[in-house]
Amino acid sequence: MFESIKDEIILYGKIAGERNLTPGISGNISVRCGDKIVITTSGSANSFLNYDDLCVIDFEGNLLEGTNKASSEKFVHIEFYKKRPEIGAICHFHSPYLTSFAACGCAITEKVLPEIIYMFDEIPLAKYALPGSKLLAQETAKYFDKYNVVLMENHGVISGGKNLKDAYLNIELCESYAQTLVLSKILGGAKILSDSQVNEIYSLR
DSSP, X not given: OOHHHHHHHHHHHHHHHXXXXXXXXXXXXXXXXXXXXXXXXXXXXXXXXXXXXEEEEETTOOEEEOSSOBOTTHHHHHHHHXXXXXXXXXXXXXXXXXXXXXXXXXXXXXXXXXXHHHHHSOBOEEOOOOTTOHHHHHHHHTTTTTOSEEEETTTEEEXXXXXXXXXXXXXXXXXXXXXXXXXXXXXXXXXXXOHXXXXXXXXXX
16 A cells, blocks of 8 residues: 555656755655655655655654655645645645745845746745644644745755655756856846736736
8 A cells, every 4th residue: 555656656756866956864754645754764865765655744843654664744735734625735835046046035025037926926934843842733834825945944945746756856847046146146236027027926826
């Protein structure tokens, strides 16, 4: 049971590693399966996952299947799923450019690229709390009702999607956007779209 889901997590963990979105043993991935969650285990490396690096938990965080304990960030995943029934998968990565904004305590609010405005509006910043703590889950969950991608102060980024492909692509796109913003600052600063231009983009939703 859950073999196909585990295979998918292993695949996207490898893809994320190849794109330097999840260095070393940082980050975690999960997929909702009804009233259960398949999630990476504590200390596993997303780039090099195997079945032993995956386990099954319930919505209280109890281990149901697997030989290793679930990721310490399981409570963040659980809160995201509880708040958003349509979310089917979650990626939490420490990708360099998004994490740079998180490390600086900066939400990404610049209205620069139409596709980012259309899809995400902005990328908010959740207040810092100890990794793995329930307080971290509470602080981050404040943004889950409205946003699919949230920065975690001095930590990283978390993304939810209807499936694992969507959750992964959210981070890939937002990481590229963060990189664009950083490089734009070197060139003198990005051109910010006007309120009327932003409202035109919103009207396309």
